[in-house]
């Protein structure tokens with residue numbers, strides 16, 4: 001055998017060994033893990049999923065392997081939970097076991113386990129408790145924030161009047177407005193709609209969020225360890241996240257310089273005060289890194305989710321003008337034209353409430369949920385899931401569960417109405433997830449959705465520049481989030 005032959009043989013033997021080792025490792029850890037498609041070495045189940053629509057893929061696989069199964073996203077082994085029953089049994093009935101946080105690879109590039117959303121254990125407990133209390137102290141879930149939302153609605157209506165009935169893309173109208181509500185809490189003030197820095201922050205949030213929904217973003221979920229060092233669209237997302245981090249760092253510094261511990265102005269001030277109070281406590285999680293990343297978590301989570309829901313919801317109303325018509329009737333009957341809407345009106349507006357619930361169900365903004373992790377070796381439905389294993393509670397599979405909703409693929413507010421036209425709750429309404437790590441922005445989000453929608457429809461009628469029958473309400477991207485197609489609309493004063 002010549003030298004070339006010997007080298008080739010050596011390489012083939014090495015490669016085969018590596019492939020066998022990788023397969024053996026993947027299979028070995030399985031024990032009594034839930035069943036699932038057999039993974040290939042290195043790439044896992046890459047060939048069994050459609051990266052352009054992970055929600056569809058994971059739901060299809062559940063048809064074959066059942067509501068609880070194991071999936072290999074490249075080298076990442078996750079347990080997938082599909083359907084109302086499985087998600088509820090895990091996240092509610094075994095809440096403590098499933099209370100850990102899993103990875104979201106794009107965001108992990110920046111967060112690395114810090115900040116309230118992506119932390120685990122004691123850090124997550126301290127940051128979550130603090131964040132909930134502080135938001136409440138700034139009026140979230142109470143009258144205080146309602147006034148702030150209505151004030152912001154006023155600015156929005158003003159800006160919308162400026163469109164003068166001409167077609168416009170509502171994306172930034174909505175994100176500026178929504179973002180200003182959470183900005184008032186986190187930074188103590190709203191931004192002017194024309195503020196260049198504000199617009200660039202919104203772009204950074206929107207673009208990095210969008211990246212997580214693309215095929216490339218899903219590929220990154222699988223091969224982040226390698227791809228993070230390679231060129232590609234992921235680098236633009238990192239740059240946007242870094243830009244957001246820098247902005248919050250500057251805000252924290254400015255607050256530090258002018259802090260009066262006796263009268264905290266915003267979330268950041270409260271965190272700074274807590275840092276001072278706990279500076280002698282070695283197990284305190286109130287650190288510089290956590291203030292910046294928690295501030296960014298709340299700012300980001302409070303912006304993209306609500307504005308995407310409204311944007312998708314408006315498209316649905318353009319498609320179904322008869323539904324819009326019924327909301328007008330309810331607004332005119334309950335609120336009238338001479339005063340602003342209030343949260344007290346909601347219980348007397350079952351149809352509007354049902355439409356908003358149906359927006360959230362149909363839009364399925366976070367379709368795969370935010371990955372969880374089991375906090376200890378966990379017995380679940382006869383399987384053993386080892387401590388630390390990641391879990392995907394597929395919220396979309398609950399929101400579209402045919403055992404819970406009569407016609408899940410149809411946009412129908414009737415899913416939330418009883419025979420008398422009264423609002424009907426559903427346990428499968430889980431866009432904010434459930435259990436120990438459920439979204440604590442839920443109250444705020446629901447107030448914003450109701451007050452912004454009713455304020456706009458009290459003043460304007462929607463018109464679509466294209467025929468309703470030609471409007472495509474299927475999503476443009478489905479990945480970490482579900483995003484609607486880009487569209488234009490016109491507003492006619494009522």
Ligand code: HEM
Pocket residue numbers: 101116117118128182297298301302303305306309365366369370371372395431432433434435436437438439440441442444445
């Ligand atoms: C339509 C609006 C919203 C939707 C659909 C939504 C959805 C979600 C979902 C699915 C999770 C994961 C929960 C889990 O793992 O169980 C979550 C977590 C979270 N959300 Fe929201 N969210 C919305 C609005 C907001 C708002 C307005 C805020 C601002 C306060 C916010 C802040 C958070 C935070 C901080 C977490 C992490 C909680 C934790 O890890 O303990 N969200 N959200």
